[in-house]
Amino acid sequence: MLPLLDDIRLIAFDLDGTLIDSVPDLAAAVDAMLGDLTWPPAGEAKVRDWVGNGSHLLVARALADAGGSAADEATLSRAHARFLAHYRAAPCARTRVFPGVREALDALDARGLVLALVTNKPAAFIDPILEALALRDYFRLTLGGDSLPEKKPHPAPLLHLAAHFEIAPHHCLMVGDSRHDIEAGKRAGFRTLAVPYGYNHGEPVAASAPDGLVESLQELV
Numbered sequence: 001m002l003p004l005l006d007d008i009r010l011i012a013f014d015l016d017g018t019l020i021d022s023v024p025d026l027a028a029a030v031d032a033m034l035g036d037l038t039w040p041p042a043g044e045a046k047v048r049d050w051v052g053n054g055s056h057l058l059v060a061r062a063l064a065d066a067g068g069s070a071a072d073e074a075t076l077s078r079a080h081a082r083f084l085a086h087y088r089a090a091p092c093a094r095t096r097v098f099p100g101v102r103e104a105l106d107a108l109d110a111r112g113l114v115l116a117l118v119t120n121k122p123a124a125f126i127d128p129i130l131e132a133l134a135l136r137d138y139f140r141l142t143l144g145g146d147s148l149p150e151k152k153p154h155p156a157p158l159l160h161l162a163a164h165f166e167i168a169p170h171h172c173l174m175v176g177d178s179r180h181d182i183e184a185g186k187r188a189g190f191r192t193l194a195v196p197y198g199y200n201h202g203e204p205v206a207a208s209a210p211d212g213l214v215e216s217l218q219e220l221v
């Protein structure tokens with residue numbers, strides 16, 4: 001076990017870009033939404049840099065990029081509904097689990113650690129995706145971006161987990177791919193671990209100064 005895990009009793013995992021490569025399906029839904037509005041597709045490379053702050057900002061970034069400026073509220077809300085409809089139709093067609101994830105979850109689960117999921121993705125998508133990838137049973141609790149009034153980088157979802165399982169934050173670890181995960185973890189008093197292979201608005205996540213960084217989650221165990 002990595003020394004970073006000493007005294008850790010609960011691990012909160014981010015989803016998109018940390019456990020799963022979800023950009024192919026997110027980009028397909030964004031591009032279908034843009035097509036509904038008669039705008040050209042954005043493509044996976046751009047969408048990769050827009051993921052991480054939930055679906056509303058993802059759609060707002062796509063519209064701003066396509067239209068050259070921020071869209072009005074009515075257009076945003078119509079576009080968001082179209083995006084959700086497209087993503088709901090195929091949330092897990094090309095989404096894949098990153099290498100080392102399943103091995104790490106198996107080993108951490110076997111050690112009796114409490115495993116939880118904190119994503120900024122709308123909560124309605126969590127179970128369908130985790131079930132399709134046979135990941136659902138690892139997590140004792142899952143929170144989406146709309147599960148609580150605040151989402152990452154706010155510490156509230158992480159503090160909610162710690163309180164729910166009655167585990168002090170300094171015995172908890174946040175694992176994620178973006179600056180929002182590391183900031184939420186620090187503000188909650190969690191230890192923080194980053195993976196460099198996910199989505200972080202085109203910047204290295206190491207710039208957020210996490211307590212640790214691993215190339216693959218398998219290094220955890």
Ligand SMILES: O=C(O)COP(=O)(O)O
Pocket residue numbers: 014015016017051052053054055058118119120121122
């Ligand atoms: O939907 C998003 O914006 C990203 O979700 P994540 O928090 O699982 O990276």
Ligand SMILES: [Mg+2]
Pocket residue numbers: 014015016017018052176177178198199
């Ligand atoms: Mg992420």
